[in-house]
Amino acid sequence: MQKSVAQAGAELARFIEQHPKLWVITGAGVSTDSGIPDYRDANGQWKRSPPVQHGEFMASQQVRKRYWARALIGFKALREAQPSGAHKALAALEAMGVIELLVTQNVDRLHQRAGSRRVVDLHGRADLVKCMSCDYQMMRHAMHSEMARMNPAFAMMEATHAPDGDADLEADFSAFRVFDCPRCGGIFKPDVVYYGDVVPPQRRVAAEAGLKNAQAVLAVGTSLMVFSGYRFCREAHAMGLPIGSLSLGVTRADALLTHQWRAPLTPVLTHAVEQLAPRHRALDTHGLPSSQNRQGASRSSGSA
Numbered sequence: 558m559q560k561s562v563a564q565a566g567a568e569l570a571r572f573i574e575q576h577p578k579l580w581v582i583t584g585a586g587v588s589t590d591s592g593i594p595d596y597r598d599a600n601g602q603w604k605r606s607p608p609v610q611h612g613e614f615m616a617s618q619q620v621r622k623r624y625w626a627r628a629l630i631g632f633k634a635l636r637e638a639q640p641s642g643a644h645k646a647l648a649a650l651e652a653m654g655v656i657e658l659l660v661t662q663n664v665d666r667l668h669q670r671a672g673s674r675r676v677v678d679l680h681g682r683a684d685l686v687k688c689m690s691c692d693y694q695m696m697r698h699a700m701h702s703e704m705a706r707m708n709p710a711f712a713m714m715e716a717t718h719a720p721d722g723d724a725d726l727e728a729d730f731s732a733f734r735v736f737d738c739p740r741c742g743g744i745f746k747p748d749v750v751y752y753g754d755v756v757p758p759q760r761r762v763a764a765e766a767g768l769k770n771a772q773a774v775l776a777v778g779t780s781l782m783v784f785s786g787y788r789f790c791r792e793a794h795a796m797g798l799p800i801g802s803l804s805l806g807v808t809r810a811d812a813l814l815t816h817q818w819r820a821p822l823t824p825v826l827t828h829a830v831e832q833l834a835p836r837h838r839a840l841d842t843h844g845l846p847s848s849q850n851r852q853g854a855s856r857s858s859g860s861a
């Protein structure tokens with residue numbers, strides 16, 4: 558049931574107009590338009606080996622050596638990625654005052670770089686590393702610089718970039734030297750929720766609070782296969798909220814959806830923004846209600 562871009566964009570614009578306090582959840586599909594590869598295909602199945610699990614990362618030094626050696630190469634793709642048209646369109650919708658909260662399962666910070674402010678980074682952020690013993694934090698690029706200095710042979714390797722700042726590199730990682738916490742010698746981990754890890758309660762609470770104030774849910778570019786995202790759709794369904802999904806593939810929440818657009822993200826979102834923008838400007842001229850919404854938006858700040 559693929560729809561044309563114009564048809565899906567017009568329907569999405571109407572959906573937003575009818576529910577101008579949206580709770581948005583985004584996933585990897587938004588960032589694949591920025592050149593960041595994802596893990597799953599259109600059927601929600603793994604395209605490649607699943608990512609490292611929290612338990613094995615913490616338990617095994619060999620796993621951490623392999624992880625950081627590959628990240629030294631693969632993280633460049635994540636750092637250099639630019640916001641896509643989909644990120645920009647969602648930032649434009651926030652500026653129109655129609656987004657109550659945007660919850661992202663991505664860890665690349667591209668929503669913030671596109672200008673979105675009402676964002677919860679549900680699964681954390683890849684540009685920070687955190688000591689698992691003393692909570693000491695450090696910017697990831699600074700840690701990578703240290704590790705590159707400690708491992709010149711690895712730093713010069715090249716490999717295909719993989720999801721989450723990983724790289725497709727197989728080598729003997731036993732000689733790799735991992736940079737540990739400079740304060741206590743503890744284990745550094747990206748400030749990212751891994752599989753097998755839990756979403757910190759304050760983020761879940763912030764996401765839930767936004768949902769309580771929303772009129773509808775819009776899922777963008779996500780298969781909702783991960784329970785931490787899917788659970789909000791179940792809650793929204795229980796609350797009787799309409800749930801729309803814009804994505805190329807199937808979602809775990811298909812049975813809960815009231816609206817579904819199986820279509821490319823950037824053109825459809827851009828089309829919807831173009832349809833809504835003149836109407837919002839017209840409202841703005843009279844001072845109501847979108848200028849009030851804008852004050853509301855500028856007052857709030859992101860969670861991360």
Ligand SMILES: [Zn+2]
Nearest residue numbers: 688691738741
């Ligand atoms: Zn520490």
